[in-house]
Amino acid sequence: MAPGKVRWGMIGCGDVTEVKSGPAFQKAANSELVAVMRRTGKLAEDYAKRHNVRNWYDNADALINDPEVDAVYIATPPSSHKDYTIKAAKAGKPVYVEKPMALNFAECNEMIAACKAANVPLYVAYYRRAQPKFIKIKELLESNKIGDVRFVSTTHYQKAAEDVKNKHNPPWRIKPELSGGGLFFDLGCHTLDILDFLLGPIKDVQGFASNQAGYYRAEDIVTGTYQFESGIHGVGSWCFSAYEDVELNEIIGSTGKITFSTFGPDPVLLTTVYGTEQWSFPPFQHVHQPLIERIVADLTRGFSQTPSTGLTGARTTWVMDKLVKSFGS
Structure with missing residues (x-):
């Protein structure tokens, strides 16, 4: 070097x-x-x-x-x-x-x-693990701002883009032989990885995956539950053929909750009995x-x-493998 x-x-x-x-x-x-x-x-x-x-x-x-x-x-x-x-x-x-x-x-x-x-x-x-937005969320958790963490929920659904409907020339992201799966592998991995960063490794996973819309071969909906090594529970739903775009995560604790988006510019919200605080972060160009x-x-x-x-990245892939295991089996 x-x-x-x-x-x-x-x-x-x-x-x-x-x-x-x-x-x-x-x-x-x-x-x-x-x-x-x-x-x-x-x-x-x-x-x-x-x-x-x-x-x-x-x-x-x-x-x-x-x-x-x-x-x-x-x-x-x-x-x-x-x-x-x-x-x-x-x-x-x-x-x-x-x-x-x-x-x-x-x-x-x-x-x-x-x-x-x-x-x-x-x-x-x-x-995202190095960006201020997610470092701030981790700081809120580590400073006990919502007490003991009980569970986390993820809701991510969006309209089917026109390119994924093109059966003659579909994007590589929905070709399992190139990407590993559908849009869940491309997008859902970011949320699952940031949850690993915030809450630690996941130890148990159960999930269901299906293709409901039929636009391509890969799964287009995934739902699952998981338990972190810490004992925290999690539930997630990802659907890529819905009528609108919604993407939201909530970490629920014994004294409050943190609400944030993985992808969007929405502020991080901290809600407790004392009210709601929020933090906004400008987007990075690179x-x-x-x-x-x-x-x-x-x-x-x-x-x-x-x-x-590599170790943290592999953990996220392990979770995704478990969540889509039922698809095509």
């Missing part, structure tokens, strides 16, 4: 990298994006030119083995996360991989084992940046402050 700086290589140049993640590697202190890869070379070259990245490739092995690349960001669909992670680990390079971490829990474990064997760190792009900054600090200064690792 360059002294005091992490030089990143990025595999995949899709939409998520245009604003959410790619520019953050350039804007974070002691960080630089030096190479990008996409299977279509012209698209990789175009991305590199637009984002001022000096090297581009149409082959992942070439990027991973580029001596100027210190660490690898994998921004492809989950179907290739395992293979690219193992290759990067064998090359001795730290890995930052998109969410969900892999197609299933078994693949997550292979990735963790490969990075452990190579003695390289593995990070997962559950970037949502990955706070987490990338922590990862860079880990890699350059030896800090151990990155909240999203």
Whole structure:
């Protein structure tokens, strides 16, 4: 690694990298994006030119083995996360991989084992864990603002977007062989991961998954219950063919509750017998940046402050696997 700086290589140049993640590697202190890869070379070259990245490739092995690349960001669909992670680990390079971490829990474990064997760190792009909004919620919980936590509920339903109704050219996010499942895997994973961050690991899960609307092959509704290691109970419902868009989480305690959205700009609400307090947080232009900054600090200064690792990412995939186990079985 360059002294005091992490030089990143990025595999995949899709939409998520245009604003959410790619520019953050350039804007974070002691960080630089030096190479990008996409299977279509012209698209990789175009991305590199637009984002001022000096090297581009149409082959992942070439990027991973580029001596100027210190660490690898994998921004492809989950179907290739395992293979690219193992290759990067064998090359001795730290890995930052998109969410969900892999197609299933078994693949997550292979990735963790490969990075452990190579003695390289593995990070997962559950970037909300480093954002002030969710850190504030964690502070409220840890300062006992709602007393003893009893249960958490998640309600997430939305209208079916037009692109998912296109049977001839559906998006990769609803193709299980590429994504692991339907939109629950793409979106529900963020909420389940942030609940792990706020309340600790889940130990028991029961769920039902179905396809009700028939727009695509993957599940479009998931409901489940779970119990955290702490004894807290949880219940969640996700439906992606409803009549409106609603997304809400409530953490209920013995003396109050915290209400928040995983995705929306709504303020965090703390409700007790004394009334309601709220906190608003401006949106980030590059949502990955706070987490990338922590990862860079880990890699350059030896800090151990990155909240999203292979172990935490795998836990979220385990929960999702359990919730959709009934689908197609």
